[in-house]
Amino acid sequence: MENLILDFSGDTLTAVLMGDMDHHGVAGVRTQIDDAMFRLMPKILCIELSGVEFMDSSGLGLILGRYQKASDLGIEVMLSNPSPRTERLIVMTGIDKMIKIKKKEA
Amino acid sequence: MKKTLTNEIKCSFLSLSQNESLARGIISSFLLPLDPDIEELADLRCAVSEAVTNCIVHAYAGTVGTITLSARAYSDRTVKISVADKGCGIDDVAKARQPLYTTLPDEDRCGMGFSIMESFSDRLTVTSRTGKGTKVTMTRKLSSPTT
Numbered sequence: 001m002e003n004l005i006l007d008f009s010g011d012t013l014t015a016v017l018m019g020d021m022d023h024h025g026v027a028g029v030r031t032q033i034d035d036a037m038f039r040l041m042p043k044i045l046c047i048e049l050s051g052v053e054f055m056d057s058s059g060l061g062l063i064l065g066r067y068q069k070a071s072d073l074g075i076e077v078m079l080s081n082p083s084p085r086t087e088r089l090i091v092m093t094g095i096d097k098m099i100k101i102k103k104k105e106a
Numbered sequence: 107m108k109k110t111l112t113n114e115i116k117c118s119f120l121s122l123s124q125n126e127s128l129a130r131g132i133i134s135s136f137l138l139p140l141d142p143d144i145e146e147l148a149d150l151r152c153a154v155s156e157a158v159t160n161c162i163v164h165a166y167a168g169t170v171g172t173i174t175l176s177a178r179a180y181s182d183r184t185v186k187i188s189v190a191d192k193g194c195g196i197d198d199v200a201k202a203r204q205p206l207y208t209t210l211p212d213e214d215r216c217g218m219g220f221s222i223m224e225s226f227s228d229r230l231t232v233t234s235r236t237g238k239g240t241k242v243t244m245t246r247k248l249s250s251p252t253t
């Protein structure tokens with residue numbers, strides 16, 4: 001089951017996460033996003049969260065890990081459309097103080 | 107009024123990552139007949155997922171062992187959920203429970219598992235013996251159903 005779509009347009013790499021972002025779900029997603037960042041060197045990495053059905057600290061670890069990799073490469077990260085539950089975890093971890101959260105109408 | 111046990115389950119499964127969603131499914135099926143609030147259900151699903159993931163990535167790191175999930179429901183709407191392993195154990199539980207503490211920073215762990223279990227339950231107890239295993243128990247009182 002595919003739980004990631006990558007899209008590169010302009011200078012933005014968008015990683016659309018879908019389904020369960022638990023330890024099982026993030027395993028394949030992590031390297032795919034990292035590979036695309038290294039290959040494409042975008043200006044911005046946008047992580048789209050509206051399709052996430054479940055998230056726990058493994059998903060938070062995925063976000064933080066990508067943020068660290070991106071920062072090393074000089075890539076800006078933003079999070080897009082987290083559900084209220086996902087946002088609650090993001091705030092609990094303090095990720096909202098490091099990474100910009102963008103919300104748009106569906 | 108004395109509180110009585112109204113339901114109890116106990117099941118074991120291997121420490122494979124696909125069993126994280128299995129554990130969430132089991133706990134949902136156990137809780138749903140108790141008519142939990144959507145947030146309470148989501149909180150407990152997440153807390154169970156954290157506990158099971160810890161057994162897989164820490165307790166049995168690099169090996170496969172058995173995880174036991176048990177749950178009890180009481181007449182006062184309290185639920186008690188335990189996740190136990192026979193893995194490596196935790197040397198210093200107080201330290202492990204601190205927010206952002208992780209022994210696996212290189213694997214994108216963020217050290218928030220215990221903090222999440224704590225905030226999504228009313229009480230979290232962790233008992234562990236080095237080399238013997240760990241058991242986490244989460245207690246939460248469900249709110250009265252709104253009709």
Ligand SMILES: Nc1ncnc2c1ncn2[C@@H]1O[C@H](COP(=O)(O)OP(=O)(O)O)[C@@H](O)[C@H]1O
Pocket residue numbers: 057156160161164165166191193194195196202203207208209210215216217218219220221240
């Ligand atoms: N079941 C377990 N068996 C052995 N060690 C554990 C277990 N659960 C947690 N730990 C230890 O406690 C630490 C903190 O756990 P947690 O808060 O879930 O953060 P994380 O899983 O991100 O490391 C872990 O890094 C690990 O060292």
Ligand SMILES: [Mg+2]
Pocket residue numbers: 057156159160218219220
């Ligand atoms: Mg954990």
